[in-house]
Amino acid sequence: xxxSPCCEKAHTNKGAWTKExxxxxxxxxxAHGEGCWRSLPKAAGLLRCGKSCRLRWINYLRxxxxxxxxxxxxxxxxxxxxxxxxxxxSLIAGRLPGRTDNEIKNYWNTHIRRKLLxxxxxxxxxxxxxxxxxxxxxxxxxxxxSFAPKQEEEVFQEVKDSKSPTSERCPDLNxxxxxxxxxxxxxxxxxxxxxxxxxxxxxxxxxSKDCSCGDNGNTxxxxxxxxxxxxxTVLDYRS
DNA sequence: AACGAGATCAACCGCGGGATT
DNA sequence: CAATCCCGCGGTTGATCTCGT
Numbered sequence: 001x002x003x004s005p006c007c008e009k010a011h012t013n014k015g016a017w018t019k020e021x022x023x024x025x026x027x028x029x030x031a032h033g034e035g036c037w038r039s040l041p042k043a044a045g046l047l048r049c050g051k052s053c054r055l056r057w058i059n060y061l062r063x064x065x066x067x068x069x070x071x072x073x074x075x076x077x078x079x080x081x082x083x084x085x086x087x088x089x090s091l092i093a094g095r096l097p098g099r100t101d102n103e104i105k106n107y108w109n110t111h112i113r114r115k116l117l118x119x120x121x122x123x124x125x126x127x128x129x130x131x132x133x134x135x136x137x138x139x140x141x142x143x144x145x146s147f148a149p150k151q152e153e154e155v156f157q158e159v160k161d162s163k164s165p166t167s168e169r170c171p172d173l174n175x176x177x178x179x180x181x182x183x184x185x186x187x188x189x190x191x192x193x194x195x196x197x198x199x200x201x202x203x204x205x206x207x208s209k210d211c212s213c214g215d216n217g218n219t220x221x222x223x224x225x226x227x228x229x230x231x232x233t234v235l236d237y238r239s
Numbered sequence: 240a241a242c243g244a245g246a247t248c249a250a251c252c253g254c255g256g257g258a259t260t
Numbered sequence: 261c262a263a264t265c266c267c268g269c270g271g272t273t274g275a276t277c278t279c280g281t
Contacts, residue, residue: 014250014251015249015250015251015274015275016249016250016275017249017250035267036266037266037267037268038265038266038267049251050266050267051251051252051267051268052250052251054267054268055249055250055251056249056250058268059248059249059250060249060250087270087271088269088270089269089270090268090269090270101268101269101270102248102249102250102270103248105270105271106247106248106249107247107248109247110246110247110248111247
């Protein structure tokens with residue numbers, strides 16, 4: 001099926017953005033809002049393709065970007081999320097306010113990969129590098145991931161729907177742990193997340209807005225569910 | 240000071256998939 | 261239902277920066 005090119009390549013600039021281009025894009029989006037990326041360049045007087053404008057705005061010009069170094073907490077959160085979701089950078093970015101998928105992807109490839117390797121952990125599988133049980137068919141659940149019974153199938157479905165490359169690349173990475181009988185899930189939650197703390201607290205992010213401990217006392221229900229943003233609105237920079 | 244190697248990150252590319260016609 | 265449009269994603273590239281020699 002033929003696909004029309006995203007833009008008239010012959011008349012578009014490429015490469016690094018100039019200050020003037022940035023200013024034009026910012027001014028246009030301030031006045032008209034995001035969206036209609038295909039028609040935006042012409043309307044804004046930019047010789048760029050819509051995709052390029054979108055990327056520039058999302059990854060660099062958005063006012064709510066955090067920028068700066070990643071904190072240790074963010075590092076650990078990214079590692080945890082990657083162990084569950086694989087290279088779903090946009091999903092991971094959705095749980096890190098002010099961070100973009102591109103930024104996280106770059107950070108993963110340049111910093112975290114090396115960090116995990118130095119710990120003797122395979123960044124692709126999140127298993128010890130010399131773990132011979134890697135190829136076993138029967139797996140133990142990952143130690144820290146568990147979901148409340150009520151929502152676990154939804155969570156599993158989301159991961160499954162995402163056609164996680166992790167599960168294809170690493171069939172041993174046990175995503176099945178999300179569909180355990182209720183009592184197992186509860187027990188796993190108590191032991192792995194720790195004394196009924198929510199996932200955010202288990203990562204040391206007490207009092208963060210992702211903390212669901214205090215919601216309604218039903219900590220175990222809120223945890224994994226909320227963790228993937230299925231109960232609460234997934235953080236969305238576009239909103 | 241000069242150079243090369245490695246690290247970093249902004250930007251590009253191609254594709255998948257939902258929405259629309 | 262098929263064709264097309266458009267958005268968004270993940271992988272990759274290449275320019276620039278940093279550091280060691």
